[in-house]
Amino acid sequence: MxxxxxxxxxxxxxxRDLTVKVKTARGRTxxxxxxxxxxxxxxxxxxxxxxxxxGRAAFKxxxxxxxxxxxxxxxxxxxxGCAPGGWAQVAVPRxxxxxxxxxxxxxxxxxxxxQEVEPLAGAEFHQLDFMDEGADDQVxxxxxxxxxxxxxxxxxxxxxxxxxxxxxxxxxxxxxAYFAFDVLEDGGTFVAKVLAGGAEGELQKxxxxxxxxxxxxxxxxxxxxxxxxxxxxxxxxx
Numbered sequence: 623m624x625x626x627x628x629x630x631x632x633x634x635x636x637x638r639d640l641t642v643k644v645k646t647a648r649g650r651t652x653x654x655x656x657x658x659x660x661x662x663x664x665x666x667x668x669x670x671x672x673x674x675x676x677g678r679a680a681f682k683x684x685x686x687x688x689x690x691x692x693x694x695x696x697x698x699x700x701x702x703g704c705a706p707g708g709w710a711q712v713a714v715p716r717x718x719x720x721x722x723x724x725x726x727x728x729x730x731x732x733x734x735x736x737q738e739v740e741p742l743a744g745a746e747f748h749q750l751d752f753m754d755e756g757a758d759d760q761v762x763x764x765x766x767x768x769x770x771x772x773x774x775x776x777x778x779x780x781x782x783x784x785x786x787x788x789x790x791x792x793x794x795x796x797x798x799a800y801f802a803f804d805v806l807e808d809g810g811t812f813v814a815k816v817l818a819g820g821a822e823g824e825l826q827k828x829x830x831x832x833x834x835x836x837x838x839x840x841x842x843x844x845x846x847x848x849x850x851x852x853x854x855x856x857x858x859x860x
Contacts, residue, residue: 670708676740679775680708681843682852683813689839690854692771692811693717696727700761700769700805701745702752702798703776704733710745713773719744732764753797758804765805772802774814777850788817788849795853796825803832808860818849829855 670678687693693716701710710733714720717729720743731745734757739747746764750757762768776794795814802812812833816822829836834857844850 676706676708676711678708678843680712682775682841683709683773684712685841685843686813686839686852686854687712687716690811690837690856692813692854692856695723695729697729697770698765698767698807699729699731699771699773700765701731701733702772702774702801703735704745704747705735705737705739707733707739707742707745707747709773709775710742710747714742714744730765732761732769734761752801758801762805768807769802769805769810770807771811771813772798772806773812774798777815791815791817792822792825796828799825799829799832802858806858806860808858810858810860812853812855812858814853815850816853818851825853829853832859833857834859 667678670676670680675681683693693699693713695716695718697717699710699713699717701713704710710731713729713731715722717731718726719729719731721728733739733745733747734750734752735747736749736751738749741747748764750760752758752761774795776798777791795816798814799812802810806812812829816825816838826836826838833855836853836855838851838853840851844852
């Protein structure tokens with residue numbers, strides 16, 4: 623029989639279920655109810671709320687950068703599909719965008735998204751479709767030159783059809799890669815979300831032609847039941 627340090631019984635009827643359960647409300651589908659329940663019980667969602675991040679995705683870029691070290695002081699960063707701003711939020715102190723690290727180079731962060739994004743100190747957010755003609759030149763103008771990092775956590779709206787969703791996100795990721803080719807400095811880094819599903823081979827082939835190293839990573843904060851992973855391509859051959 624399990625006991626707590628105080629000697630109290632924690633098994634059987636006396637054990638409290640700490641999992642938050644969500645009742646199916648009128649008008650809410652079973653899938654949306656499950657999603658809400660998963661959100662309420664997600665430790666990364668809770669941690670993001672406690673630590674003041676704009677979403678759990680902040681921990682994904684944090685873990686990727688801890689491993690590959692591309693968000694360095696002085697880096698010029700482009701954040702594609704930046705809403706709600708969690709990735710930029712992590713990048714601000716790491717690239718020293720606010721100049722708070724004495725003696726370190728000061729970086730810049732330009733975020734673009736189709737929707738308006740709540741302002742964030744140390745980052746510039748613009749409403750822009752990065753696939754528009756001339757968008758690359760506009761971003762370089764805002765940035766004051768080429769970028770050291772292009773990062774993307776973009777995902778196409780879900781259709782509910784797994785194969786269709788996979789093709790959509792891979793198409794979006796490929797477009798982000800071509801944008802990166804236009805704006806990256808030699809030696810730069812491209813980081814993007816992809817979905818495992820079979821159509822990512824062409825993207826991998828393309829990136830290996832353009833970068834010295836291409837890694838596929840599933841950070842700890844990425845849900846185990848999700849098919850998402852992240853490609854980290856370093857050493858851009860301009």
